[in-house]
Amino acid sequence: MTAPRPSRILIYGTLGLFALYYLMPLFVMVTNSLKPLAEITGGNMVALPQEWTLAPWLSAWSTAQIGVDPSGLRPYFWNSIKMVVPAVAISTLLGALNGYVLTKWRFRYDTLLFGLMLFSCFIPFQIVLIPMARLLGLTGLAGTTGGLALVHIVYGVGFTTLYYRNYYSAFPTELVRAAQIDGAGFWQIFWRVMLPSSGPITVVSVIWQFTNIWNDFLFGASFGDIDSQPMTVALNNLVQSSTGVKEYNVHFAGAIMAALPTMLVYVVAGRYFVRGLMAGSVKG
Amino acid sequence: MAFLEIRGVTKSFGATDVLHRVDLEVEDGDFLVLVGPSGCGKTTLLNMVAGLEQVSSGEIAIKERVMNDVHPSQRNIAMVFQSYALYPNMTVAQNITFGLEMHKVPKPERDKRMREVAELLQIGQLLDRRPSQLSGGQRQRVAMGRALVRKPDVFLFDEPLSNLDAKLRVTMRTEIKKLHQRLGATIFYVTHDQVEAMTLSTKIAVMDGGYVQQFGTPKQIYDHPANVFVATFMGSPAMNLLPVTVTDGHAVLADGQRLRLANAPAGAERKALLGLRPEHFAAPDDAAEGLPRLKGKVSVIEPAGSDTYAVAMIGDCECTARLRADAQVQPGADFEFACEMAKASLFDPDSGKRIE
Numbered sequence: 001m002t003a004p005r006p007s008r009i010l011i012y013g014t015l016g017l018f019a020l021y022y023l024m025p026l027f028v029m030v031t032n033s034l035k036p037l038a039e040i041t042g043g044n045m046v047a048l049p050q051e052w053t054l055a056p057w058l059s060a061w062s063t064a065q066i067g068v069d070p071s072g073l074r075p076y077f078w079n080s081i082k083m084v085v086p087a088v089a090i091s092t093l094l095g096a097l098n099g100y101v102l103t104k105w106r107f108r109y110d111t112l113l114f115g116l117m118l119f120s121c122f123i124p125f126q127i128v129l130i131p132m133a134r135l136l137g138l139t140g141l142a143g144t145t146g147g148l149a150l151v152h153i154v155y156g157v158g159f160t161t162l163y164y165r166n167y168y169s170a171f172p173t174e175l176v177r178a179a180q181i182d183g184a185g186f187w188q189i190f191w192r193v194m195l196p197s198s199g200p201i202t203v204v205s206v207i208w209q210f211t212n213i214w215n216d217f218l219f220g221a222s223f224g225d226i227d228s229q230p231m232t233v234a235l236n237n238l239v240q241s242s243t244g245v246k247e248y249n250v251h252f253a254g255a256i257m258a259a260l261p262t263m264l265v266y267v268v269a270g271r272y273f274v275r276g277l278m279a280g281s282v283k284g
Numbered sequence: 285m286a287f288l289e290i291r292g293v294t295k296s297f298g299a300t301d302v303l304h305r306v307d308l309e310v311e312d313g314d315f316l317v318l319v320g321p322s323g324c325g326k327t328t329l330l331n332m333v334a335g336l337e338q339v340s341s342g343e344i345a346i347k348e349r350v351m352n353d354v355h356p357s358q359r360n361i362a363m364v365f366q367s368y369a370l371y372p373n374m375t376v377a378q379n380i381t382f383g384l385e386m387h388k389v390p391k392p393e394r395d396k397r398m399r400e401v402a403e404l405l406q407i408g409q410l411l412d413r414r415p416s417q418l419s420g421g422q423r424q425r426v427a428m429g430r431a432l433v434r435k436p437d438v439f440l441f442d443e444p445l446s447n448l449d450a451k452l453r454v455t456m457r458t459e460i461k462k463l464h465q466r467l468g469a470t471i472f473y474v475t476h477d478q479v480e481a482m483t484l485s486t487k488i489a490v491m492d493g494g495y496v497q498q499f500g501t502p503k504q505i506y507d508h509p510a511n512v513f514v515a516t517f518m519g520s521p522a523m524n525l526l527p528v529t530v531t532d533g534h535a536v537l538a539d540g541q542r543l544r545l546a547n548a549p550a551g552a553e554r555k556a557l558l559g560l561r562p563e564h565f566a567a568p569d570d571a572a573e574g575l576p577r578l579k580g581k582v583s584v585i586e587p588a589g590s591d592t593y594a595v596a597m598i599g600d601c602e603c604t605a606r607l608r609a610d611a612q613v614q615p616g617a618d619f620e621f622a623c624e625m626a627k628a629s630l631f632d633p634d635s636g637k638r639i640e
Contacts, residue, residue, distance in 0.1 A: 177336050178369040182430075183357035183386035192382075196373035 033057060033252035040248050056249035060238070060257060064250050067226070067237045073254055075227075076234035080214060080261075082145045083230055087152040088209045094153070095160020095205060100194050102161070103168040104176045105186070114165060120158030125218050128155075136223060143225030151223060152213045160205045167201040168194065203272035211262050231258045287312040287470055288333070288438055293342035295328055302328055303494045305342070310438075310487065315464050315471045319481035320491035321517070326474045327442060329491075333472060334363055334440050346437055357386070362431035363440040366447060368423045370415035370430075377411040380429045387434075401429045404463075421452050428463070441473040445480065457483060478518045482506065490514045509629060512636035515559050521593065524603040526558040527633065535630075537599035543576050546626040549639050556639060559629035562593065565605035567613065571622030578621045585615050594619070 032040055033056050035049040062072035102114050132151055133142070141147030171194070179189045195202075220230040235258045239251050286309035295303040303325045310316045318326040331337040333344055335356035344351045351359050362383070370379050377398060384394045402408045405425045415423060424444065431439055444460075445453045461484055464471055475481055481488050482502050489499045490513070498510040509515035509523070516522045528535040528543075531553040535543045543558070568577065580596035580603065587593075587609065594605045594613050598621070605621055613619055630639040 172367060172369065174365045174367050174369040175371060177334075177356075178363065178365060178430075179371070179382075180336065181334060181356045181361065181363050182383035182434075184382070188386065193371055193373070197371075 029252045029256055033249055033256060035249055037245070037247055037249050056247070056253040057257075059247070060250045060254040064238055064247070064254070065241055065244070066234050067241075073231060073234050073238065073257055076229055076231050077257065079145060079224075079228055079234075080231040083148045083152070083228075084210060084213050084261075087149040087156070087213050088206055090149075091153045091156035091160050091209055092202060092205045094157050095162075096164045096195060096198060096202070097190065098157070098161040099164025099166075099168045100190055102165045103171070104173060104189075104194075114161070117158050117161050120155070121162065125155075129218075129222055132219075133223065142223065143228055145228045148219060148223055148228060148230070151219050152209075152216070155219075156209050156212070159208060163201050163205050163208075164198070167198065171197065200272055203269045207265055207269055210265050214262050286310060287314070287347060288316075288472065289343070289345045290329070290333070291343045291345070293329070293332065293344060294340045295325070295332065295337070296340045301494060303340075306496050308489055308496065308499060310470060310472065312470055313468045313486075315473065315484055315486045316489065317473045317475060317481040317485035317487070318489050318491055319475055319478055319517075320497075322476060324491040325494045326476075326491050330440055330442055330472065330474045333438070334361060335359055360434075360437045361440055362434045362436040362438075363442065364427045364431050364444045366443040368415075368427040368447075370423060370426055372415055375412050375414055376407065376418070376426050376429075379415070379426060380433050383430065383434050397433050397435075398429075401433045404432065405429050420448050421456065424448065424456055428460075432463075432467075437470065439469055439471045441471065443475055444473075445475070446477070460484060478520065482518070488518075490517060492517070507627065508638070509559070510638050512557065512559075512631050515629060515631065519561055521562050521604045521606075523559045523561045523629075524598075524601070525631070526560065526599055526601045526603065528556055528558045528599075530554050530556045530630065537578075538601075539599050541578055541599065543578065543623060543625060545630070546628065547640075549630065555633050557631040557633050559631060560603070560623060561627070562604045562606035564624045564627050565594075565603070565607070565621040566624070567607050567611045568620050568622050570608055570611070571624075575622040576625060578623055580619060580621060582613055582615055582617055582619050585613060596621070 028045060031048055032045060034052055034054070036051055036053055036055070039047075039050060060073055062074050063070055064072050066073065066076070098117070102110050136142040136147045136151070139147075141150060175193060176189055179193050184192060214230075215232060216230070217232040217236065220233045221236070224230060224233055235254050238254050288308075288310040290306055290308040293303065293306045294301060306329060308316070318329060320326050328337060332339050333351075335351065335354060339352050346359060346361070371382065374382065380398050380401060381394045384397065389397075398411075399408075402411060405428060407422065407425050407429060410418065410422060410426070415426070418426065427444070441460075445456055448456060457480060463469075464484075473480075473484060481490075485502055487500065488502055488505045490497045490505060492513050498505055498514045500508075505514060505518055509518065512525065516525070526535075526537060528537055530536075530545070530549065533545055533548040535545055535556070535558050537543070565578075566575075578598050580598035582594050582596045583602075584595040585592060586595070590609060592607045592609050592611050592613070594607055594611070596603055596605060596619060607613060631637065632639055
C-alpha cells in the first residue's frame with residue numbers, strides 16, 4: 001500500500017472535524033438522556049454517564065408532567081401521528097392531481113391559476129392565523145386533530161402542486177394520448193400511468209410535507225386543543241414547566257423522541273430525495 | 285362510400301389556419317401515407333382522425349360513421365407514436381393488454397390475443413421486460429403489438445420509424461409492409477420521408493402549407509406530379525426543372541438547344557419549366573435510338589456504387605443525371621445526354637401547376 005497523499009489527509013481530516021462538530025449536540029442529548037439527573041446538575045454535561053439508565057426515557061414517554069396532566073408525551077405523539085399521516089397523504093395526492101391537470105389537461109388561464117397557487121408558498125404562517133381560526137370555528141373543526149390536518153393540507157397543497165407540476169411537465173404527453181386511445185379515462189390515466197411513474201417526486205413531497213407538518217409548532221399551539229395538541233407543543237409544555245425541579249435528562253429524552261420520526265423518514269427515503277429533486281432538471 | 289372519409293376538414297388555431305379543406309378517401313385495406321415537410325399539417329390531420337384534436341370544420345367518417353364528436357377510445361382505431369409511448373411502469377405484456385383491459389375484454393381472451401400478437405411480431409421472449417430494458421427496434425415492435433392486439437378498423441402511424449437508425453429503419457419498413465400485406469389492414473401513416481411514402485403506400489397524399497398538394501397512387505404522384513412542389517419533394521435526387529420556352533411543339537432552352545416534346549400543349553408560345561428526373565437522362569450509348577440529345581458541361585461526378593450521378597450545366601440550369609455505374613463521363617468535359625421526353629413534365633413557371 002502506498003502512503004495516502006497529504007491532500008487526502010487534509011480532506012478527510014476536515015470532513016471528520018465537521019462531522020464531529022455536527023454530531024456533538026446529538027452526543028450531548030443522547031448521553032444526558034441516559035444519566036440520572038444528579039449527574040447533570042452535579043457536573044459535566046459532556047461526560048459519559050457513570051450510571052446508565054432508561055428512566056428518563058420512560059418518564060418522558062409516559063409519566064412526565066405535561067401541562068396539568070402527568071401523562072408523558074405518549075398521547076401527544078399519537079396526536080401528531082393522527083394529524084401527520086392523513087395530512088401528508090392527502091396533500092401529496094392533491095398535489096399530484098393538480099400537477100396532472102395543470103400539465104396534461106390544460107385549460108384557459110391554467111398558468112395564472114398555477115401562479116396563484118405558487119403564491120401560497122410565500123404566505124407567512126402568522127398572516128393566516130386569524131382567518132383560519134375563524135374558519136375552523138365556523139366549520140366546527142376548532143381544536144380537533146382533523147382541523148389541524150386540514151390547516152396543514154391547505155398550506156401544503158401549494159408546495160406539492162409545485163413539485164408535481166414541474167415533474168409532470170417533463171412527462172411525455174404522448175403517453176397520456178396513448179392511454180386515451182387505449183380507452184383509459186381521466187382517473188385511470190392518473191392511477192395507472194401517471195402515479196406509478198412518480199416515485200421520486202412522491203418521495204420528495206412526502207419528506208417535505210412530513211418534516212414541515214411534524215415540526216410545526218405555531219399551528220399546533222394556536223389551533224390544538226388539550227386532546228389534539230401535537231408533539232411539538234407538548235415538548236414545549238414539558239420543557240417550559242415552571243413548577244418543580246427541571247429534569248434535564250427527561251427533557252433531552254423528550255426532545256429526541258420528538259425528532260425521531262423525521263429522522264426515520266430521512267433515513268428510509270433519503271436516498272431518493274436528491275434523485276427526486278434533480279428529476280426533470282437533467283435529461284436522463 | 286369509402287372506408288375512411290375526410291370531407292372538407294379544416295383546422296385553425298385562433299386566426300391561423302393550419303389545414304385548408306382537406307378531402308381524402310381511403311378504401312378498406314389501403315395504405316395511405318401522408319407525406320410532407322415538417323409543419324405541413326400532416327400530424328395535425330392524423331391527430332384529428334385519432335380524435336386527439338378537435339376538427340374546426342368538415343367531417344371525418346370511418347365506416348360511414350361520423351367521428352367528429354366520438355371519443356378516441358370509441359373510434360376503434362389504434363395508434364403507433366413516434367416516441368412509441370410505452371407505459372414505463374408496465375411490462376411489455378401489460379403494455380400490450382392495457383387497451384383490452386380498458387375495453388373490458390376478459391382476461392383469458394386478452395392473454396390469447398396477446399400471445400397471437402407476440403408470435404406474429406416475435407416478441408414472445410420480451411413479455412416480462414419493461415420498456416427501459418428494450419432496444420429501439422424492440423420498442424417499435426411492442427408499440428405495433430399494442431396497436432395490433434386491438435384489431436382496430438384503422439391503424440394510425442405517426443412517423444414510427446424516425447427514431448431508428450438508418451439500417452433498422454429499412455428493416456422495419458419492410459416488416460410494416462409485410463404486416464400490411466398479411467393482415468390487409470387499413471393504415472393511415474404519417475412521415476416526412478418520401479422513400480417511406482413511395483415504398484409503403486398504396487395511396488399518397490403529399491402535403492405542404494396546410495394543403496393537400498396531390499392525392500393519388502405512388503405511380504401517379506411520381507410520374508405525373510401535379511405541381512412543382514410535388515415534383516421536387518418526391519424522388520431523390522430531386523427532379524430537374526429547366527426553364528424553357530415552349531413553341532411549335534418544341535421546348536427551347538436558355539442556350540437555344542431544342543427538344544421535341546412528346547405531348548406538347550396546344551396554344552401560343554409560352555414560358556414553362558421542363559421537369560426531367562435524373563433517371564430520364566442516359567448516356568447516348570445506353571439510350572434507345574432516336575432519343576433527343578442535350579449538351580451539357582459536367583461539373584461533378586458522384587459514383588454511388590449501383591449508379592453514377594453526374595451534375596452538369598445544361599442551358600443555364602444545374603441538372604443531376606443518373607447514369608450507369610460504368611458510364612464514361614469526366615468532370616469538366618462536355619457530354620451529350622439522351623433524354624426520355626415521353627416521361628417529361630411541364631409546369632407553369634408562375635403558378636407551379638402542371639401543364640397537360
